[in-house]
Amino acid sequence: xxxxxxxFIFAFLPVxxxxxxxxxxxxxxxxxxxTLLVASYLFYLFxxxxxxxxxxxxxxxxxxxxxxxxxxxxxxxxxLTLSVGVNLGLLAWFKYAxxxxxxxxxxxxxxxxxxxxxxxxxxxxxxxxxxxxxLSYTIDVYRGRCRSMANIIDFFMYVALFPQLVAGPIVRFxxxxxxxxxxxxxxxxxxxxxVRFCWGLCKKVxxxxxxxxxxxxxxxxxxAVLDTQTAWLGALAYTLQxxxxxxxxxxxxxxxxxxxxxxxxxxxxxxxxxxxxTDFWRRWHISLSRWFRDYLYIPLGGSRKGxxxxxxxxxxxxxxxxxxxxxxWTFVAWGAYHGLFLVIERITGLxxxxxxxxxxxxxxxxLVVVMCGWVIFRCDNLGQAHHFFTAMFSLTSLEIPASxxxxxxxxxxxxxxxxxxxxxxxxxxMDAEPLLAQRRLLATMVGIVLxxxxxxxxxxxxxxxxxxxxIYYRF
Numbered sequence: 001x002x003x004x005x006x007x008f009i010f011a012f013l014p015v016x017x018x019x020x021x022x023x024x025x026x027x028x029x030x031x032x033x034x035t036l037l038v039a040s041y042l043f044y045l046f047x048x049x050x051x052x053x054x055x056x057x058x059x060x061x062x063x064x065x066x067x068x069x070x071x072x073x074x075x076x077x078x079x080l081t082l083s084v085g086v087n088l089g090l091l092a093w094f095k096y097a098x099x100x101x102x103x104x105x106x107x108x109x110x111x112x113x114x115x116x117x118x119x120x121x122x123x124x125x126x127x128x129x130x131x132x133x134x135l136s137y138t139i140d141v142y143r144g145r146c147r148s149m150a151n152i153i154d155f156f157m158y159v160a161l162f163p164q165l166v167a168g169p170i171v172r173f174x175x176x177x178x179x180x181x182x183x184x185x186x187x188x189x190x191x192x193x194x195v196r197f198c199w200g201l202c203k204k205v206x207x208x209x210x211x212x213x214x215x216x217x218x219x220x221x222x223x224a225v226l227d228t229q230t231a232w233l234g235a236l237a238y239t240l241q242x243x244x245x246x247x248x249x250x251x252x253x254x255x256x257x258x259x260x261x262x263x264x265x266x267x268x269x270x271x272x273x274x275x276x277x278t279d280f281w282r283r284w285h286i287s288l289s290r291w292f293r294d295y296l297y298i299p300l301g302g303s304r305k306g307x308x309x310x311x312x313x314x315x316x317x318x319x320x321x322x323x324x325x326x327x328x329w330t331f332v333a334w335g336a337y338h339g340l341f342l343v344i345e346r347i348t349g350l351x352x353x354x355x356x357x358x359x360x361x362x363x364x365x366x367l368v369v370v371m372c373g374w375v376i377f378r379c380d381n382l383g384q385a386h387h388f389f390t391a392m393f394s395l396t397s398l399e400i401p402a403s404x405x406x407x408x409x410x411x412x413x414x415x416x417x418x419x420x421x422x423x424x425x426x427x428x429x430m431d432a433e434p435l436l437a438q439r440r441l442l443a444t445m446v447g448i449v450l451x452x453x454x455x456x457x458x459x460x461x462x463x464x465x466x467x468x469x470x471i472y473y474r475f
Contacts, residue, residue, distance in 0.1 A: 001046040002469055003197075003252045004204050006462050012043065013256075020260060021185075033157045033180065036260060043162040044125070051124035059159045061086060062134040066141045066148030066155075076142055083138040091131045097121045099327030126166030128324055130159055132291055137173040139295055145174050154180050163256035167249050167470055169267040169287035172294075176262065183261035193258025200251025202454040205461050208244035209468050210415040211237045217403050219378055223387035227398040231391035235371045238378045240419045243271065245471045246285070272370070273427030275362040277341045278351040280370060288324075292317050310346065315339040325377075330385060334377045341369060355427075367423065 001008055016039040023031045045052050065083040069076045098121050137158070141148045149155040158180060164171055218226075218234030250267035257264045267286050274280035281289050297317050303310040315336070322335020345351040353362075372389070379385040 001043055003249070003256075004201055004462060004470075006459075009201075009459075009462075012039075012046075017259065032260075033151075033154050036161060037153055037157040040157065040160040040162040040165060044160065044165060047166065048125040050122065054124055055130065055160065056156075058087070058090065058131075059134065059156055060152075062138055062159075063149070063152055063155045065138050067150070069138070069141050070148045080138055080142040084135060087131050087135055091127060094121055094123050094127055096323075096327045129167060129170055130165060132170050132288075133172070134159055136170070136291065136295065140172070140174050146177050149177075149180075161257075161262075163253040163262075164264065167246075167253075169250055169253060169264060169285075170291050171264055171287070172291065175265055179262055183263075185261040189258045189261065193255040195255070196258065197252050197255030198455055200248040200255060202458045203244055203251065204248035204470070205458045206454065207415060207419045208241050208248055209461075210412055211241035211244060211419050212468055213412070214404075214407060214416065215241050215378065217401075217407060219384075219388075221401060221403075223391070225398060225401050226387065226391040227396040228391060228394060229397070230400065230404065231388055234388070235375050235392065236420070237416070239272075239367075239371045239374050240416070240422065242374060242377075242471055243268070243422060244419060249470050270422075270425045270427060272367055272423050273363065273425050274366050274370075275355050275359055275427070276345055276351055276353075276366055277338060277369060278345055279355070280366060281338070281342070288321070292321060296320065307346070311343045314342050314346075318342065328380075329382055330376050330379050333382060333385070334373055337373050337376060359427075363427070 001012065003009075016035075019039070020032060020035050023029070023035055041052065041056075044055060062083055065079045068079045072079070137155075140146050149158070158171075158173065158176065161171070214237035215234055218230055218237065221230070247268045254264045254266070265287065269283040269286065271280055271283040274283055297313055300313045300316065301309055302313065316339075318335040318339030319332060320335070321338075322331040322333070325331045325334075372392075375388050375392070376385050379388060
């Protein structure tokens, strides 16, 4: 089940809201976490019924590890090691087993083993996200930053909370543990959450999917018909699509959380306004960046053990970030690419240059570097990436393919231009609270546009069944 589906919007979500607030009347708020837990498992059941027991079993395991750490403190390191080992082992098996068999196929044949009998391992939806959430819990309990949860229903709800279960943002336990039992629902938060959800829905269905259609066509072209302008258009389209698509999901997840009294941390802060790659990673997929920083980069020594060790730590973190996204060499190359540029920025001192110095030029150069990175990320293999870069930088001009011409009507062109405004947004800090909730006049105006114009248009598109799934669902 996806947020941008007719069933979720008109059936699942209204029933969950009625059940959640209905229990106030019947049970005086005692069952609100149980209600969300049941709703979350039903949500996952619709999308991945074969893995519902896996989600429950792995959650129960980490609940036990947390309790053991509090009860048997002398063996805390053992329980943490078990939690980390089992979680990463399961993640590696489900995400990389097929990849490893495929890469080792020739070697296996020489060993007399027939790899064609291998049964493909299916990937549980959202495993990358809920695995990192559970690890943040056990690591924080081990470090003494919080105590383990005694109430098993509350813990299961934290792991499976449906707004962020399958595609984030990665909600660390220490950021939300106070809200699990002490959150306060209000009409203002509900209204702001509904507007935020609708804004994300429109951003996804109207803008991101339009950019995605251009990207799909261009990245599907054979190298022989790909020229410079078409390749750059494809790179631009995917650059816009992945930001609008993933930030739209984050908007919807944050909005859904607000409906039930939760305040999730923001996941994006105008990333294409960055003046360096370091700045970009402070703004892009913030929950993932902070997770790797707090649970990997800093424990490895961060930047405290000299320049060579810092460069090694950065490279390792971004290689693992690439692996986290999936079992493809393009993801590994993408991670190495970003790690390389972050090391270059440290060696040259560019990361310490004032943000206001040559801001326009630095934003442009950073955007180009990021766009080239997205080309690697989007391509199916390194060979395709090579052909795509050859087209981008060889200054060729060919006839525009018919499949692309058919997309270039007035509506799609205008929507692409609207999407491209994300590239020129000011780079100021984002408000901690959603802008719509702070400025009532602006919120009212935006709400009118959303609910009177964009939302009906969006729902019409959904009814036609022409929308695409979220990009990060496959991670």
